[in-house]
Amino acid sequence: MAAPFVDTAKITVRSGNGGNGVVSFHREKYVANGGPDGGDGGRGGDIVVEINDHLSTLMDFRYKRKYTAGSGADGAGKKCTGRDGEDLVIRVPRGTVIRDAETGEIIQDMSQTDRFVLCRGGRGGWGNQHFATPTRQVPRFAKAGLPGESRDVVLELKLLADVGLVGFPNVGKSTLLSVVSRAQPKIANYHFTTLFPNLGVVYVDEGVSFVMADIPGIIEGAAEGAGLGHDFLRHIDRCRLLIHVVDVSGSEGRDPVADFEAINAELAQYSPELASRRMIVAANKVDIMEDPALLDKLRAHVEGLGLELFELSAAAHQGTRELVQRAAAELAQLPPVAVYEPTYVERPPEVDTSGEVQIEEFDGTWVIDAPWLQRLIANVNFGDYESRNWFDQKLRQSGLFDKLEAMGIKDGDIVSLYDLEFEYQR
Known part of the structure; x- marks a missing residue:
């Protein structure tokens, strides 16, 4: 009996989480004051979509609907960076269109692009080696890795025929x-x-x-x-x-x-x-x-x-x-086979900022930890002015700055948000 022809599939994909940075200090005989040497966490694996010209249907997605890439390993002492998570490669027939499941907008047309990164893995957290300064020589904190991206998509096969x-x-x-x-x-x-x-x-x-x-x-x-x-x-x-x-x-x-x-x-x-x-x-x-x-x-x-x-x-x-x-x-007189241009526009994530926040102060550095903050940072492009403004607005709306001021933060103190640091200014 021939295998059924499957030309649409809805799947859930999730890239790997970044590994955590670690707190470690150099300890070696005859070496005094070795200093912090905590390594960074590894990068989470990506979800990658590749064209396989030997496939003609989406049959492989009929029973398996969830795909998760590997997470990065935690860092280690001696400034050792954790192993990066393995990318997960999803192979599809040429002509497959990837759509956002919620909006139906086109994310990518897999007709000419042989490889496309659908979800990027989370960045690894910094080890305490990064936080040493002349005035803070013994940083006893490190950063957690950022979570990977997750999304529901619809794969839709549109044959490439003249x-x-x-x-x-x-x-x-x-x-x-x-x-x-x-x-x-x-x-x-x-x-x-x-x-x-x-x-x-x-x-x-x-x-x-x-x-x-x-x-x-x-x-x-x-x-x-x-x-x-x-x-x-x-x-x-x-x-x-x-x-x-x-x-x-x-x-x-x-x-x-x-x-x-x-x-x-x-x-x-x-x-x-x-x-x-x-x-x-x-x-x-x-x-x-x-x-x-x-x-x-x-x-x-x-x-x-x-x-x-x-x-x-x-x-x-x-x-x-x-x-x-x-x-x-x-x-011979007609234009080539159509390739669909992406119509999907990344929207700011809906992040609930009402969750708990853990704040610790180390020699003028205020270390912030919150699960919702991880999700927020993972979706911000800090190279874009509007994205940075949106991020600042979210922090103020969450009441984080009010909490810091109530705890005694001063202008010029360092605020540490995972792998992001900035000087506090009222």
């Missing part, structure tokens, strides 16, 4: 793909034989080829979820050219023009931009056509819309060569 075959079920799309490429899709004379998209490379001439995708048959109401079309319409989002396959044999008593318009209506409802995509119409099964008037009616309707119509019989290999040559000529 040409998409669209049409009702059982109109011959799979047969056409098998004839013009080396793909071997399942072919049978019943609706919904194709349960997932199939890709094939079509070789037209030396140095001329393109990728064609056979999309499962679309039915009326697909844009609202009917049939299989709702699940797989996303796979024609990138297609530069659509080949609309219509059954003109009359064997099922259907009207080709009505079928043609019904599919176009579903495309327009799913995406107006997709409905305006360049299209070629393929009138299939002409070798078993019962009423030539059906073909004439479709031709008049299609040409009235300014589209080209090709007569063919995919099963009999009739007219397929002319169709792929025309498709190749159209592709």
Whole structure:
């Protein structure tokens, strides 16, 4: 039994926490006053997304939904830095779009970028070696490592194909793909034989080829979820050219023009931009056509819309060569396959600053420790003026400065927040 085709998955990812710095003093025979030598904690591991061209579905994410990178090790004496946490590499098929689960915004399109850091590991905390000064020669404090990032994301596979075959079920799309490429899709004379998209490379001439995708048959109401079309319409989002396959044999008593318009209506409802995509119409099964008037009616309707119509019989290999040559000529004039630009904007985190705060004073240095402060610092870009202002505003709103003043802090004293230090000024 073939493995199911999976093209969407929601997962939770978390990068590793930074290791803690340590308090240590150099102790060696005949060495007096060795001083502080506590090492820093190691950096937490990143969550890295990589393209694997041997993958074609998101099946690996069907059962495993949580991914966590390694945390950094704590520092040690003799100024030894802790080991960095191991990065966790998540491999996805080319064409996977990473979206923020809450907003649906695009974080990254894994089409051309082979490697992307989705979550960065937390920084390691400083050991007490960093806090020695001429007036503070015996620092008895170190800093904890910062936590890693955590987020929920949706992986969405959008096939990278130049040409998409669209049409009702059982109109011959799979047969056409098998004839013009080396793909071997399942072919049978019943609706919904194709349960997932199939890709094939079509070789037209030396140095001329393109990728064609056979999309499962679309039915009326697909844009609202009917049939299989709702699940797989996303796979024609990138297609530069659509080949609309219509059954003109009359064997099922259907009207080709009505079928043609019904599919176009579903495309327009799913995406107006997709409905305006360049299209070629393929009138299939002409070798078993019962009423030539059906073909004439479709031709008049299609040409009235300014589209080209090709007569063919995919099963009999009739007219397929002319169709792929025309498709190749159209592709040569069209822009490359679309790559989606990121739309996700990092928002300031919602951090509850009402939690407990531990404040200790060491020779004019005020060491602050609070779980919420770790989360706050981890999300601040201190190289950005607005981010620093936002950080200062959060500290003031938390009442931290009021607590420090109540404890007797003076101008010029040092405030130590994990791996951040600054002089206090009212």
